[in-house]
Amino acid sequence: MFKTFLIKYGEIGIKGKNRYLFEDALVRQIRRALEPVDGEFQVYREQGRIYIDSDGLYDFEETVEALQRVFGIVGICPVMKVEDKGLEELGNDVIEFLSTVYDMKEQTFKVDTRRARKDYPIDSMEVNAYLGGRILDAFPGVSVDVHKPELMVHVEIREKIYIYSKIIPGPGGMPVGTNGKAMLLLSGGIDSPVAGYMISKRGVKLDATYFHAPPYTSERAKQKVVDLAKLVARYCGPIDLHVVNFTDIQLYIYDKCPHDELTIIMRRYMMKIAEHFANETKCLSLVTGESIGQVASQTMQSLAATNEVCTMPVFRPLIGFDKQDIVDIAQKIGTYETSILPFEDCCTIFVAKHPVTKPNRNAIKRSEQKLAEKIDELVQTAIETTETIRIE
Amino acid sequence: MEAYLDNSATTRCLESVKDIVVKTMMEDYGNPSSRHRKGVEAERYLKEARETIAATMKVSEKEIFFTSGGTESNNWALIGAALANRRAGNHIITSAIEHAAVIQPMMYLEKLGFCVTYLPVDGQGHVSLEDLKAALCQETILVSIMYVNNEMGAVEPIEEIGKIVKGYRPDILFHVDAIQAYGKYRIYPKRLGIDLLSVSGHKIHGPKGTGFLFVKEKTKIRPLILGGGQQRGMRSGTDNVPGIAGLGVAAGEAYQNFDKKVGHMYELKHRMSKGLCKLPEVTLNSDDGESSAPHIVSASFRGVRSEVLLHALEDRGIYVSSGSACSSNKKLPVSTVLKEIHLERELLETTLRFSFCEQTTVEEIDYCLEALGELLPVLRRYTRH
Numbered sequence A: 001m002f003k004t005f006l007i008k009y010g011e012i013g014i015k016g017k018n019r020y021l022f023e024d025a026l027v028r029q030i031r032r033a034l035e036p037v038d039g040e041f042q043v044y045r046e047q048g049r050i051y052i053d054s055d056g057l058y059d060f061e062e063t064v065e066a067l068q069r070v071f072g073i074v075g076i077c078p079v080m081k082v083e084d085k086g087l088e089e090l091g092n093d094v095i096e097f098l099s100t101v102y103d104m105k106e107q108t109f110k111v112d113t114r115r116a117r118k119d120y121p122i123d124s125m126e127v128n129a130y131l132g133g134r135i136l137d138a139f140p141g142v143s144v145d146v147h148k149p150e151l152m153v154h155v156e157i158r159e160k161i162y163i164y165s166k167i168i169p170g171p172g173g174m175p176v177g178t179n180g181k182a183m184l185l186l187s188g189g190i191d192s193p194v195a196g197y198m199i200s201k202r203g204v205k206l207d208a209t210y211f212h213a214p215p216y217t218s219e220r221a222k223q224k225v226v227d228l229a230k231l232v233a234r235y236c237g238p239i240d241l242h243v244v245n246f247t248d249i250q251l252y253i254y255d256k257c258p259h260d261e262l263t264i265i266m267r268r269y270m271m272k273i274a275e276h277f278a279n280e281t282k283c284l285s286l287v288t289g290e291s292i293g294q295v296a297s298q299t300m301q302s303l304a305a306t307n308e309v310c311t312m313p314v315f316r317p318l319i320g321f322d323k324q325d326i327v328d329i330a331q332k333i334g335t336y337e338t339s340i341l342p343f344e345d346c347c348t349i350f351v352a353k354h355p356v357t358k359p360n361r362n363a364i365k366r367s368e369q370k371l372a373e374k375i376d377e378l379v380q381t382a383i384e385t386t387e388t389i390r391i392e
Numbered sequence B: 001m002e003a004y005l006d007n008s009a010t011t012r013c014l015e016s017v018k019d020i021v022v023k024t025m026m027e028d029y030g031n032p033s034s035r036h037r038k039g040v041e042a043e044r045y046l047k048e049a050r051e052t053i054a055a056t057m058k059v060s061e062k063e064i065f066f067t068s069g070g071t072e073s074n075n076w077a078l079i080g081a082a083l084a085n086r087r088a089g090n091h092i093i094t095s096a097i098e099h100a101a102v103i104q105p106m107m108y109l110e111k112l113g114f115c116v117t118y119l120p121v122d123g124q125g126h127v128s129l130e131d132l133k134a135a136l137c138q139e140t141i142l143v144s145i146m147y148v149n150n151e152m153g154a155v156e157p158i159e160e161i162g163k164i165v166k167g168y169r170p171d172i173l174f175h176v177d178a179i180q181a182y183g184k185y186r187i188y189p190k191r192l193g194i195d196l197l198s199v200s201g202h203k204i205h206g207p208k209g210t211g212f213l214f215v216k217e218k219t220k221i222r223p224l225i226l227g228g229g230q231q232r233g234m235r236s237g238t239d240n241v242p243g244i245a246g247l248g249v250a251a252g253e254a255y256q257n258f259d260k261k262v263g264h265m266y267e268l269k270h271r272m273s274k275g276l277c278k279l280p281e282v283t284l285n286s287d288d289g290e291s292s293a294p295h296i297v298s299a300s301f302r303g304v305r306s307e308v309l310l311h312a313l314e315d316r317g318i319y320v321s322s323g324s325a326c327s328s329n330k331k332l333p334v335s336t337v338l339k340e341i342h343l344e345r346e347l348l349e350t351t352l353r354f355s356f357c358e359q360t361t362v363e364e365i366d367y368c369l370e371a372l373g374e375l376l377p378v379l380r381r382y383t384r385h
Helices: A016-034 A060-067 A087-101 A124-138 A191-201 A219-236 A247-256 A259-280 A300-307 A323-333 A361-369 A375-384 B015-026 B037-057 B070-084 B100-111 B129-135 B158-168 B241-254 B258-278 B306-315 B336-340 B362-381
Strands: A004-009 A042-046 A049-053 A073-082 A108-115 A151-157 A161-164 A181-185 A205-212 A239-245 A285-287 A387-391 B064-067 B091-095 B115-119 B140-146 B173-177 B196-200 B211-215 B282-284 B296-301 B351-355
Touching: A004 A016, A004 A060, A004 A161, A016 A042, A016 A049, A016 A060, A060 A073, A073 A087, A087 A124, A087 A151, A087 A161, A108 A124, A124 A151, A181 A191, A181 A259, A191 A205, A191 A219, A191 A285, A191 A323, A205 A219, A205 A259, A219 A239, A219 A323, A219 A387, A239 A375, A247 A259, A247 A375, A259 A285, A259 A300, A259 A361, A259 A375, A300 A361, B015 B037, B015 B241, B037 B064, B037 B241, B064 B070, B064 B241, B070 B100, B070 B140, B070 B173, B070 B196, B070 B211, B091 B100, B100 B115, B100 B140, B115 B129, B129 B158, B140 B158, B158 B173, B258 B282, B258 B296, B258 B362, B306 B351, B306 B362
Parallel strands: A108 A151, A181 A205, A181 A285, A205 A239, B091 B115, B091 B140, B140 B173, B173 B196
Antiparallel strands: A004 A049, A004 A073, A042 A049, A073 A161, A151 A161, A239 A387, B064 B211, B196 B211, B282 B296, B296 B351
């Protein structure tokens, strides 16, 4: 019965003259999200609303799921669209609609009519009153409550008449592509895919950088990161994933620097390399999954030490999150199961038993001077040999 | 250069196997259960495969039942036999170093109320016959022991076990998981007192998803897969004609020029074992000699995690397993068999398995040894602190 969805969006409404840019982006993202769904869909804007029509057969559940991954959507309303055949016929349609969707027993309700077509002969208040009466007659237990109704029955009179009452929540946020692009440092863990999701929710497109350390990390570990990127791409759209071979840099640091500083120094080089690709691909920021104090390399001192090697802003959307909060989101967005597959990632392979938790930045810089001989060359080689994988 | 030294995980199909698989997929694709000519044609392939396989073990073709592979054969043999003989008793004996495809069904049977004894093994991975004798009791209905251990190539004393079991009481069923042994040993179930024997196709250059269970005539066993009544109602499901035809060809080939092939594999094993012993801090877990399987060498490399060494070898085109490939996906891939033989804790996670087939060359072995010689010192330099 639902051939149409009405899409509600939130923050876009307040963007003034740029509003059309946001709406166009949202329409684009909706079309993209519906591409893999079975069925033919028409997505269009009309009088400050976005509608999706599907005249043929389509999978309702799958469609709703796909729409729930489009940032910018606040609510998805399945709509019954009927021809205007007079008020009495409209009453019948509303009753049919309610009896199919709800088990109308003792609910309170309110009818809210909007007359977008002003040449409709009866005004909204009258339509409300008439339909309210019809509903009261049809379902003996129900009553009207105009202040806090349990059911809000929306009727919109346009070329055709739209009846809806359910609002399925969307993910919120802003349409991807309206706030530029960022470079995500993607590991195989739980946090970084969530960080990508969070940033992307603010309308940001993503690229990603992954550090691969064969033979210490396996092909399967890399495959896992590709799989994670695919899961994140369901929300944020295509991702260019840069796979950097980090082994030689890591071993060189191991040879030259104190082992308890290994992770910090390593992460500083990761940031530098990620920033290089970010500049190359016109990203405006770096994104990591760090949260204060989670591990030794995420104390404030450590974050300061890794932060200072970049000039680009580094966003850490999970900075104040507890692990469990992050896990909850990972489960919600479907990345958790993949993240916990037991493959080693390059941050843990040589990790010291007691890594520094309060690195002294001057000491770190002194240690890095020991790398002077070869490090630039190694970084250059790593950049040149990086493999870029397009994740759709 | 490439060296595929993971033949205990799986093998490459033979050309002749591929040809018959393609033929039965594209030309003679009938369903053996169909009444028409296409069905009869297809049935001929089953008959031929059954005859070939039966001949390799000197058993009747009526005693061969096709399955989807080693795991199904083991599951069926154990669960099917235990359930069919429940009235005679509820005690089952196996070893502690069996493959998961035996251990898991055993644990399932325990949940159903059966009592399972897991025999320990010695430093060479052999079960002790004294332990077996002590474990047998009036309630015992089934004994299941593997022929060749998949991780270290140890060969169990099947003939003696058969004698002890049948000597204790002839109606105790004896199942042998011969998945790593078939094609490497001449196995004659009737002489060995074996009632049930599991074999997998893809370990002998046949297709994956194929295998069989030998079931001695008059053995009490229940079918696990019910349906259209194929294979005399013992294993329903449309016969996998391409797979079975391929398995038949592979089984036949396995016993052609048998002694020469086995001799070649023993030479490879010796060369590999000798080469490994020359490398510093390497412990050989498998026996170098004819007392263990011809195609498996297990070694531990002190101070080098097997995962890392495996990937470093892979980088040079050398493919091996850490522990057993089937158990590598678990969270803690610590091998039971290696634990059972009391390998030092430190060595457990540093163990690789090299496994050969008759097509493996001396050059591949030498290439692998050379690579190990170069990689080990480098990998030992970089470790976790």
